[in-house]
Amino acid sequence: MSDRSNQIHQTFLNICNKIAIRAKEADRKSDSVKLTVVTKTFDADDISPILEAGHRIFGENRVQEAQSKWPDLREKYENIELHLIGPLQSNKAAEAVALFDVIETIDREKIAAAISSEMSKQDRNLRLFVQVNTGLEAQKAGIAPQETLAFVQMCKEKYGLEIAGLMCIPPFDENPGPHFALLEKLAREAGLSELSMGMSGDYETAIDFGATSVRVGSAIFGSR
Ligand SMILES: *Cc1c(COP(=O)(O)O)cnc(C)c1O
Numbered sequence: 001m002s003d004r005s006n007q008i009h010q011t012f013l014n015i016c017n018k019i020a021i022r023a024k025e026a027d028r029k030s031d032s033v034k035l036t037v038v039t040k041t042f043d044a045d046d047i048s049p050i051l052e053a054g055h056r057i058f059g060e061n062r063v064q065e066a067q068s069k070w071p072d073l074r075e076k077y078e079n080i081e082l083h084l085i086g087p088l089q090s091n092k093a094a095e096a097v098a099l100f101d102v103i104e105t106i107d108r109e110k111i112a113a114a115i116s117s118e119m120s121k122q123d124r125n126l127r128l129f130v131q132v133n134t135g136l137e138a139q140k141a142g143i144a145p146q147e148t149l150a151f152v153q154m155c156k157e158k159y160g161l162e163i164a165g166l167m168c169i170p171p172f173d174e175n176p177g178p179h180f181a182l183l184e185k186l187a188r189e190a191g192l193s194e195l196s197m198g199m200s201g202d203y204e205t206a207i208d209f210g211a212t213s214v215r216v217g218s219a220i221f222g223s224r
Pocket of ligand 1: 217
């Protein structure tokens, strides 16, 4: 292995360890928090040491970029679970449903409709999350917190979409804790069990607030 591959392997193991320790400290089972390794901007050479270590859950934020590397990697490694964690345009819904196993960024009716129709057409059943804009930031995707319950219900009743959980990206310059707490409360009210929250800088805090899935990129690969 190259020095860089070795480095990535080590930091990956280190993050897995930290997640398990933090979960224990929060009185949770260590396997109750899954790691989504975020691979955007990193290529197959960087991703391989993590696949070789046996990890299978990955996240990408662009359909096009994911399309350019994951079909090849899927031929080499079985049981990969690929998450779309970036905004989705409805004209990319067909491609997204074909490529991803999980879409974390359902945030408007048009996308819910497009995903529902593509899943039927392609006979695929993806795990779905609704993205919540907990900070009500104008430039950020996500449904407003106060609209979340009604939106989750509409996804189910009007489009037959089973929503597994909620996802958020707190405002970058704020203490993330209150945002994670809000997401946890909304999920509880909606009867949803999964919470995708926490990134390189705040995944340990997210675990304290009940994250079932943390999305970590730069803490493993270095800065982009
Ligand atoms: C890039 C990205 C991450 C990972 O960010 P890091 O700070 O590199 O860990 C997590 N979630 C989303 C939605 C992202 O776009």
